[in-house]
Amino acid sequence: xxxxxxxxxxxxxxxxxxxxxxxxxxxxxxxxxxxxxxxxxxxxxxxxxxxxxxxxxxxxxxxxxxxxxxxxxxxxxxxxxxxxxxxxxxxxxxxxxxxxxxxxxxxxxxxxxxxxxxxxxxxxxxxxxxxxxxxxxxxxxxxxxxxxxxxxxxxxxxxxxxxxxxxxxxxxxxxxxxxxxxxxxxxxxxxxxxxxxxxxxxxxxxxxxxxxxxxxxxxxxxxxxxx
Numbered sequence: 001x002x003x004x005x006x007x008x009x010x011x012x013x014x015x016x017x018x019x020x021x022x023x024x025x026x027x028x029x030x031x032x033x034x035x036x037x038x039x040x041x042x043x044x045x046x047x048x049x050x051x052x053x054x055x056x057x058x059x060x061x062x063x064x065x066x067x068x069x070x071x072x073x074x075x076x077x078x079x080x081x082x083x084x085x086x087x088x089x090x091x092x093x094x095x096x097x098x099x100x101x102x103x104x105x106x107x108x109x110x111x112x113x114x115x116x117x118x119x120x121x122x123x124x125x126x127x128x129x130x131x132x133x134x135x136x137x138x139x140x141x142x143x144x145x146x147x148x149x150x151x152x153x154x155x156x157x158x159x160x161x162x163x164x165x166x167x168x169x170x171x172x173x174x175x176x177x178x179x180x181x182x183x184x185x186x187x188x189x190x191x192x193x194x195x196x197x198x199x200x201x202x203x204x205x206x207x208x209x210x211x212x213x214x215x216x217x218x219x220x221x222x223x224x225x226x227x
Contacts, residue, residue: 006035007094008077010067012060013040020200021082023218030221034091039070041079049149053157064132065152065160068139079135080193083200085214088192093178097136101172102143103163104136106179113184117198128162133195134179136172143170182211 009028013021025038041060043051048069053062060082067079076097078090098104108130117123138144146165158164163171180191183198187210194214199206201215 006037007032007090008037008039008071008075009090010039010041010064010070010077010079012064012080012082013042014059014082017083017200017202019202019219019222020196022222023202023215024080024082024084024086026222027086027218028090031086031088032090034094036090041066046149050153052153062152062157062160064135065147066149067135067137068141068144068147069149071137071139073145074140077137077139079132079137081133081195081197083196084134085194085196085218086192087194087214092192093136093174096174097138098172099138102138102141102166102170104138104172104174105131105163106134106174106176107131107171108176108179108181110181110184112198114198123198126158126161130179130181130195130197131163132161133197134174134193136174141170180211183209187211 011021011024021040028036041063043059043063046063046066049063049066051062064079067077071077078093096104110129111125112123112129114123143166152160177188177190177192179193179195180188182194182196194211196206196215199209201207201209201212202219206212
């Protein structure tokens with residue numbers, strides 16, 4: 001049987017902002033010209049992985065690195081944080097796959113404007129901050145075979161989020177518009193993926209912050225047909 005040409009999209013899910021996941025997925029569906037297979041990265045569904053790290057502001061901060069494992073180390077997948085909105089056809093990102101790279105990311109280089117983010121969580125600067133919030137994964141790349149549940153459990157965040165198991169030549173770059181940081185970056189109506197890294201507009205403190213209109217539009221979409 002011929003396999004279906006589809007996009008594998010693994011999305012971070014955290015119950016404390018579950019609505020953000022659904023808004024993001026809706027905006028993907030609205031724009032995509034290809035079939036998309038969604039996999040919510042929900043902690044309770046990861047039977048082979050138990051989170052042992054005690055830091056982090058969301059439930060998928062480490063489990064995102066399970067993506068190659070969840071794909072049986074085969075083919076390609078996109079990982080994206082759940083606090084995003086898509087304003088472009090996700091197949092445009094999919095078309096950027098580069099077989100010479102193990103991962104492709106937006107290589108942010110910035111200092112945060114805020115020392116706190118949603119729910120009072122610390123927001124610290126560190127090398128390669130937010131690189132891992134949107135990853136185009138070459139799951140079959142041999143260097144990614146090291147990413148087993150046991151390996152991920154044993155590594156500190158600094159090792160994983162800096163992609164330290166890879167040489168720099170295996171980390172491909174993507175245009176910043178594929179992971180545009182709301183509030184941290186200027187308003188940009190042409191951003192393809194808006195990332196509400198400091199706080200999704202579902203939280204009242206961020207409901208009217210920079211570029212919140214796009215998220216609120218997505219929220220209205222998932223409520224269409226309901227009084």
